Amino acid sequence: MGEVKFMPSGDRAMVVEFGNAIDTRINDQVHTLARRIEEEQIPGIVELVPTFRSLMVYYDPFLTSYAKLKAVLENSGEIGAGSAKEKKRILKIPCCYGARFGQDLADMEAYTGLDRDEIIAIHSSVDYKIYMMGFLPGFVYLGGLDKRIEIPRLKTPRVKIQPGAVGIGGNQTGVYPLASPGGWRLMGGTPVDFYDPDREEPILCKAGEFIRFIPITIDDYYDIRRMIVNGTYQVEVLEEDA
CATH class of the missing domain: 2.40.100.10 (Cyclophilin-like)
Structure with a gap:
């Protein structure tokens, strides 16, 4: 997964960070992960907010947790990997x-x-x-x-x-x-x-x-x-x- 970092943001959000620069490759990874989450319809996720180098994932703490969500994302394939059909x-x-x-x-x-x-x-x-x-x-x-x-x-x-x-x-x-x-x-x-x-x-x-x-x-x-x-x-x- 390279330099991908998971960080909690309060009790109902997670930040998935791909790097520390404004870079096309990094931003592509952010949007690829956002699309994958939308396609997989992961339970408990409320909103996705892409930025230059990270994705903020808001979730309902009554339906999931930081630990559960992190495990799901880590096990859903290579984080940010692209698709030839995009x-x-x-x-x-x-x-x-x-x-x-x-x-x-x-x-x-x-x-x-x-x-x-x-x-x-x-x-x-x-x-x-x-x-x-x-x-x-x-x-x-x-x-x-x-x-x-x-x-x-x-x-x-x-x-x-x-x-x-x-x-x-x-x-x-x-x-x-x-x-x-x-x-x-x-x-x-x-x-x-x-x-x-x-x-x-x-x-x-x-x-x-x-x-x-x-x-x-x-x-x-x-x-x-x-x-x-x-x-x-x-x-x-x-x-x-x-």
Whole structure:
């Protein structure tokens, strides 16, 4: 099982830790274990919360215990071992780069030495894995950012960032689902709601899925936004071999 560690977290949760770094291989192990637990429908488990490098497993202490759960997971095969049948679920997210949404594109050009068209082409050429959700409801921490467009966070965070803002912070990219303070460099905006409390599934996506940004014009942005308000827009989803 390598470096896998089991740790209790209070009287109704367990942490299964796979490493101590933000790493694709480690995160793959986290999500593989989460899928295995869901498929096996292990009694007593209430919720699974994947992070960059660990899986929090919440359980009902009246139905199971830390010791029982640890034994079940240890005996269910190699922890985090993958499957050849796994599929990538990719959400195609329209993004209007620049315009009124990309306040920091000029700074990114100066920092990276690339022009905005190159930055946009690089950013929209990757299927970003959702390593984890956090910070705000529906906020995605995405892995896979090209090193050529990595840029430090703002020294002084903005007081308010609009919902749908697409930004880069260090070696990660993501989407702000709600208006909030934030220090990531803004390069665009999506009309898609990553969090909508009135929707049947309030949060658009989940950890382990992938995001592909699709460049659109400012006119496309407002057309899609109108369709979303009218309830006639659906995010396109692809399934590909992992």
